[in-house]
Amino acid sequence: RFEDYLKTCQQRIDGYLEQQFDNNHPGLDRLYAAMRYSVTGGGKRVRPILTYASCEAFGTTAVAVDVVAGAVELIHAYSLIHDDLPAMDDDDLRRGRPTCHRAFDEATAILAGDALQALAFEWISREGSWQADTRLRMTSLLARAAGPQGMVGGQAIDLAAVGTQLDQNALEDMHQHKTGALIRASVQLGALASERADEAQLATLDQYARCIGLAFQVQDDIIDVEIDTSISGKQQGADSARDKPTYPAMLGLDGAHALARSLCDQAISTLEPFGSNAERLRQVARYIVERQF
Ligand code: GRG
Numbered sequence: 001r002f003e004d005y006l007k008t009c010q011q012r013i014d015g016y017l018e019q020q021f022d023n024n025h026p027g028l029d030r031l032y033a034a035m036r037y038s039v040t041g042g043g044k045r046v047r048p049i050l051t052y053a054s055c056e057a058f059g060t061t062a063v064a065v066d067v068v069a070g071a072v073e074l075i076h077a078y079s080l081i082h083d084d085l086p087a088m089d090d091d092d093l094r095r096g097r098p099t100c101h102r103a104f105d106e107a108t109a110i111l112a113g114d115a116l117q118a119l120a121f122e123w124i125s126r127e128g129s130w131q132a133d134t135r136l137r138m139t140s141l142l143a144r145a146a147g148p149q150g151m152v153g154g155q156a157i158d159l160a161a162v163g164t165q166l167d168q169n170a171l172e173d174m175h176q177h178k179t180g181a182l183i184r185a186s187v188q189l190g191a192l193a194s195e196r197a198d199e200a201q202l203a204t205l206d207q208y209a210r211c212i213g214l215a216f217q218v219q220d221d222i223i224d225v226e227i228d229t230s231i232s233g234k235q236q237g238a239d240s241a242r243d244k245p246t247y248p249a250m251l252g253l254d255g256a257h258a259l260a261r262s263l264c265d266q267a268i269s270t271l272e273p274f275g276s277n278a279e280r281l282r283q284v285a286r287y288i289v290e291r292q293f
Pocket of ligand 1: 045079155220
């Protein structure tokens with residue numbers, strides 16, 4: 001059952017990350033406490049699950065890619081810490097707990113984010129037993145996904161768009177950078193880490209990942225509206241509390257649901273050449289558009 005698979009993957013990555021942040025670091029207690037707080041505080045672990053499901057499509061077991069799945073989650077955790085800072089979204093809560101800068105302080109949160117990003121690259125470039133060219137390609141792929149051509153670029157596009165009206169193409173471009181790039185990297189890294197994927201297979205998987213990356217964001221917007229609606233009893237529009245352009249505001253709630261479903265269908269049909277080997281990836285695609293949180 002997919003629910004069991006999801007739980008197993010979540011427990012696997014939770015256990016792995018907890019183990020990595022288990023040691024004492026004299027003199028660096030506060031920094032490590034902030035890093036540990038942000039990495040081990042829950043989260044759906046969608047990106048590591050994608051890395052696991054992707055390597056499994058090539059017959060590689062999850063244990064071989066823990067470090068890669070972990071590295072992706074470190075980048076994700078760093079992005080959330082920095083996104084929550086007063087200079088960005090200025091959020092007090094993340095995953096139902098105080099944000100890192102609230103639980104610690106702003107300077108510590110900035111450093112914890114910086115440290116997690118660096119640590120991700122240390123892990124991926126040092127751990128495991130990949131051939132040198134695989135390791136180099138994985139490192140460079142993750143760097144590009146995290147950097148100005150990926151997630152950080154998406155955040156910059158988002159900031160620059162404040163107070164302007166984005167059309168659907170511009171909104172998609174922003175999300176493809178901001179959240180899509182790391183989701184695509186999660187899938188590519190699983191396949192690369194198997195050392196069994198050819199270029200055509202990598203390209204096919206990237207098509208799949210582009211679709212689910214966007215579907216993830218559409219569903220996230222839908223969930224926000226549904227939560228708002230269940231709290232206030234009325235639907236919010238483009239001028240919702242978040243004051244950010246969203247798919248439900250642009251397409252209506254039904255239109256957003258239809259887009260999420262269509263992206264999921266596209267993602268699933270892209271995987272046809274993989275046959276039953278990609279069943280987990282198909283299930284993850286469905287999970288992404290069916291999840292309620
Ligand atoms: C500040 C460098 C920098 C980048 C920020 C990804 C990002 C760019 C910010 C995250 C803020 C955000 C709310 C983005 C929308 C996408 C999203 C829903 C992210 C949260 O990811 P989940 O749902 O979180 O996977 P969990 O808590 O499950 O890990």
